[in-house]
Amino acid sequence: MQKTDEYIASRLTWKAKQxxxxxxxxxxxxNLTQKKKDHYYEYIMDQNIGIPTLLFIQPNSTKWTIIGTRKIVWxxxxxxxxxxxxxxxxxxPHSLDSKEKFEKAVNGSLPKMEWNELTLTEI
Structure with a gap:
């Protein structure tokens, strides 16, 4: 079964609510204002990310990450x-304060909400 972008967007939203x-x-x-959407569309319109679903920004920085239904863009x-x-x-998880926190995160006992940076490994 091929999953549609709309289906994946609804699953991402459902998981985010959890x-x-x-x-x-x-x-x-x-839920962003049209002005904000237009700002980010400038960066993602040629990326073929599917439906942009979640936006994460870093405090006191210009760094951002968008999770679409096909790609992650940052x-x-x-x-x-x-x-x-x-x-x-x-x-x-990446950049956790201590080895103990890193081990807790990898073993599943540190809540993902406390992960403030991720390392993605490509195939």
Missing amino acids: YSLPTEYSFYFE GENGQSESLLFSNIKEIK
């Missing part, structure tokens, strides 16, 4: 990069 999103620095793309200072979900081999 993690109490949106937050101060995370947003549902559809950028800052007018530059962006993307990665197809099918090319992601592994996702791990």
Whole structure:
């Protein structure tokens, strides 16, 4: 069964709600003002990401990440990069304060909401 972009967007939104999103620095793309959407569309319109669903921004920074239904796109200072979900081999927490927190995160006991940066490993 081929899953549509609309189906994947609804699943991303459903999962985000389980993690109490949106937050101060995370947003549902559809709920952004048109001005904000247009700003990010400049970076993603040529990326073929599917339906942009979630936006994450970094406090006190110009860094942002958008999760679409086909790709994840991130950028800052007018530059962006993307990665197809099918090319992601592994996702791990990154930049945790201590080895203990890293081990807790990998073993599943540190809530994902406390992961403030991820490392994506490509196939």
